[in-house]
Amino acid sequence: MNKKIRVAVLFGGKSGEHEVSLHSAASVLQAIDRDRFEVVPIAITQTGEWHRGSEALPLLEKSLNRGALKEMKEVLERETAISASSISGDITGLKEQVDVVFPVLHGTFGEDGTMQGLLEIADIPYVGAGVLASAVGMDKVMMKKVFAHEGLPQGDFTYYMRFQIEKDLEQVMDEVEARFGYPCFIKPANLGSSVGISKADDRDRLHKGLKEAARFDRKVVVEEYINAREVEVAVLGNDEPEASVPGEIVSSNDFYDYRAKYIDGKSEMQIPAQLPAETLEEIRHLALQCYRAIDCTGLSRVDFFVRHDDRKIFVNEINTMPGFTPYSMYANLWKHSGLTYASVVTKLIELAMQRYEEKKKTITTFEVN
CATH class of the missing domain: 3.30.470.20 (ATP-grasp fold, B domain)
Known part of the structure; x- marks a missing residue:
């Protein structure tokens, strides 16, 4: 009988898309082929704490139904020999315990090349894009x-750094109005799931949209409608x-x-x-x-x-x-x-x-x- 491939499903993370990651990971954990794979849930809290095994499951309580959560705990007890202790952010030892990592992480510190770089250094196979593609x-x-x-x-676009918005917001708005008119879209450069995105139909909404996007990133994109x-x-x-x-x-x-x-x-x-x-x-x-x-x-x-x-x-x-x-x-x-x-x-x-x-x-x- 062939040995099952042990897959670490990594989820959560320090991102505005933390909740989206939980739903995605719960789906992967429920759908993964148990005849071929063993699963090791690894959770990253919004404050950056790492937990694995049964300690990771509380983060999924809202995303997994009660029956699925109970089943997952039973699977971990039956199949997974890995300790459920916190891994304290050091994943270098994980290479000896899992065969591949499935980083179901959305947004910053997960989808942006940072986690991919960590996995590259640890020499662990992982699902998805590499460092360069993730970052770009x-x-x-x-x-x-x-x-x-x-x-x-592509449509026309420009971008501003947060310091420009903080230093001379009126000039930034003048430039946007001259280039795009209304409506236009404002987005944080490094975030997904439409977090921080707004549509500006007038100067007041442009003002609010630029300040809102700058809360989520130091780089803000403005696009034509x-x-x-x-x-x-x-x-x-x-x-x-x-x-x-x-x-x-x-x-x-x-x-x-x-x-x-x-x-x-x-x-x-x-x-x-x-x-x-x-x-x-x-x-x-x-x-x-x-x-x-x-x-x-x-x-x-x-x-x-x-x-x-x-x-x-x-x-x-x-x-x-x-x-x-x-x-x-x-x-x-x-x-x-x-x-x-x-x-x-x-x-x-x-x-x-x-x-x-x-x-x-x-x-x-x-x-x-």
């Missing part, structure tokens, strides 16, 4: 600069990635903000998006271009705008660890493309192991003959 994908300014270099279609449909594509793979069928988000709010995504439950997904076949194919092609542009591996969701009047396509952003419940757009896009949620989880773990083996081909020593 998280920072909307750097992402947009890379996409511009690759000739990918595009009257468009929001279409998303799921990408899966390493060197030869595949793109799902595109799907459209019909937001319950003025735009697809945090409330529309996670609270009111009224937004709709239309999969596949109701667009001409050639438009859908072009969107899939662009999604793969975006994926390769930042050297992504594992998974990503690439978001687009399709302008109403002429169907012109604009790249919005790439998300290297998108929301990951069975009801999230990423999972639903693959479901409509022929892959179940459980099979996507399995595939991602396999891709992580393959990427680790491929990287071992790279030598790290040099001798002069």
Whole structure:
């Protein structure tokens, strides 16, 4: 009988997307194939404390139903030999205890390359994008600069540092009004799940939006408003990635903000998006271009705008660890493309192991003959 692969599912984190991570991780823990994998839950609290095994499960009490929580505790007692003590932030010893890490972490200190760098140093295989792709994908300014270099279609944008907003907010607003007019969008550069994003229809809302975004990041992006449909594509793979069928988000709010995504439950997904076949194919092609542009591996969701009047396509952003419940757009896009949620989880773990083996081909020593 083949030995089961031991997977550490890492979740929570010091991020504005902490709660989103809990829901994603609970879904992964429930869906993972127990015939092939053993699971070790590892939780990071919002204050940065690390806990594993049964000590990690209290963070998931709201995300796992009572039966699932009881089952998970029983599984840990039956299958997992790892101590449930706190790991005190030192994961170097984890390499000897697990085969691969599934970092179901969204936002800063998880999706931005910091955790990926820690896992690289610890020499542990992990699911998802590497350090570079994670960092570029998280920072909307750097992402947009890379996409511009690759000739990918985007809307107009600019950005300001927090110190500029604090030092001369009136001048910043004057510049934004002259360049974009109203409405326009304001976003923290390094955050996801629409946290801190606002739409400014006048100077007062621009003022509030800039100050709000600056609370979440030292870099703030301002984008032109595009009257468009929001279409998303799921990408899966390493060197030869595949793109799902595109799907459209019909937001319950003025735009697809945090409330529309996670609270009111009224937004709709239309999969596949109701667009001409050639438009859908072009969107899939662009999604793969975006994926390769930042050297992504594992998974990503690439978001687009399709302008109403002429169907012109604009790249919005790439998300290297998108929301990951069975009801999230990423999972639903693959479901409509022929892959179940459980099979996507399995595939991602396999891709992580393959990427680790491929990287071992790279030598790290040099001798002069």
